[in-house]
Amino acid sequence: DAKTTQPPSMDCAEGRAANLPCNHSTISGNEYVYWYRQIHSQGPQYIIHGLKNNETNEMASLIITEDRKSSTLILPHATLRDTAVYYCIVRVKGAAGNKLTFGGGTRVLVKP
Amino acid sequence: DAGVIQSPRHEVTEMGQEVTLRCKPISGHDYLFWYRQTMMRGLELLIYFNNNVPIDDSGMPEDRFSAKMPNASFSTLKIQPSEPRDSAVYFCASSRLAGVLEQFFGPGTRLTVL
Numbered sequence: 252d253a254k255t256t257q258p259p260s261m262d263c264a265e266g267r268a269a270n271l272p273c274n275h276s277t278i279s280g281n282e283y284v285y286w287y288r289q290i291h292s293q294g295p296q297y298i299i300h301g302l303k304n305n306e307t308n309e310m311a312s313l314i315i316t317e318d319r320k321s322s323t324l325i326l327p328h329a330t331l332r333d334t335a336v337y338y339c340i341v342r343v344k345g346a347a348g349n350k351l352t353f354g355g356g357t358r359v360l361v362k363p
Numbered sequence: 364d365a366g367v368i369q370s371p372r373h374e375v376t377e378m379g380q381e382v383t384l385r386c387k388p389i390s391g392h393d394y395l396f397w398y399r400q401t402m403m404r405g406l407e408l409l410i411y412f413n414n415n416v417p418i419d420d421s422g423m424p425e426d427r428f429s430a431k432m433p434n435a436s437f438s439t440l441k442i443q444p445s446e447p448r449d450s451a452v453y454f455c456a457s458s459r460l461a462g463v464l465e466q467f468f469g470p471g472t473r474l475t476v477l
Contacts, residue, residue, distance in 0.1 A: 289406075293470065293471075294454050294456070294468025294469055294470055294471055295406070295454075295456075295466075297466065297467075338406075350396075350408055350411065350419065352408070353405060354405070
C-alpha cells in the first residue's frame with residue numbers, strides 16, 4: 252500500500268470548515284483513498300473513501316487532485332464532537348487488499 | 364445491529380498470566396480483524412480472518428499471541444504468558460466481503476499487565 256503523509260496536528264474553529272490534507276505521491280492506479288477517524292477512547296470510524304472523483308456523504312467531502320497524489324478531507328461545519336485523530340489510508344479495494352495500515356494521522360482539535 | 368462487541372472492556376492481570384480477549388463481529392460480515400494500539404507504535408494490525416480462516420498473521424508479535432475464530436460469530440485473541448509490554452488497547456473490527464469494505468470497530472479492550 253502507498254504511504255501517506257499527514258500533518259501531525261491542526262486546530263479548527265467550531266462552525267468553520269476543517270480542511271485536512273494528505274499526501275500520497277506513490278499511489279497506484281488501483282488504490283483508493285480512505286479516511287477514518289478515532290475519537291478519544293473509541294475505535295476508529297470510517298468516514299469516506301474515493302478513487303479519483305470527488306466524493307461527499309453526510310459526514311464529509313473528499314477532494315482528490317487530478318494526479319491523485321494528494322487529497323483533502325473537508326468537514327464542512329466542524330463541531331466540538333469532531334475533535335479526533337484523522338487517518339488517511341491508501342489501499343487496494345478488494346478481497347486481497349482488505350487490510351488497513353494506519354499511520355500517525357492528524358490530531359484535530361476543534362475549539363469553541 | 365449492536366455493532367462489534369468486545370469483552371472484557373478492561374482487563375488487569377499480572378505478568379505471566381494467560382489473557383483471553385473476545386470479539387463478536389457484526390452478523391453477516393466476512394472479515395474479522397484484530398488490532399493493537401499503543402502510544403509508541405500506534406494502531407497495528409495483528410491478524411485477520413476471512414470466513415473464519417486466518418489469512419494474514421504477520422502482525423502477531425510472537426508465539427505468545429494466538430487467535431482463533433471457531434465460528435462466524437466469535438473470535439478470541441489469547442496471550443500466554445502475558446508481559447507488561449503487552450499492555451495496550453486491543454480492537455476487533457469486522458467488514459463485508461464486497462461493497463465499501465469499511466471496517467466497523469469495536470470499543471476495544473484496555474489490557475494492563477502488571
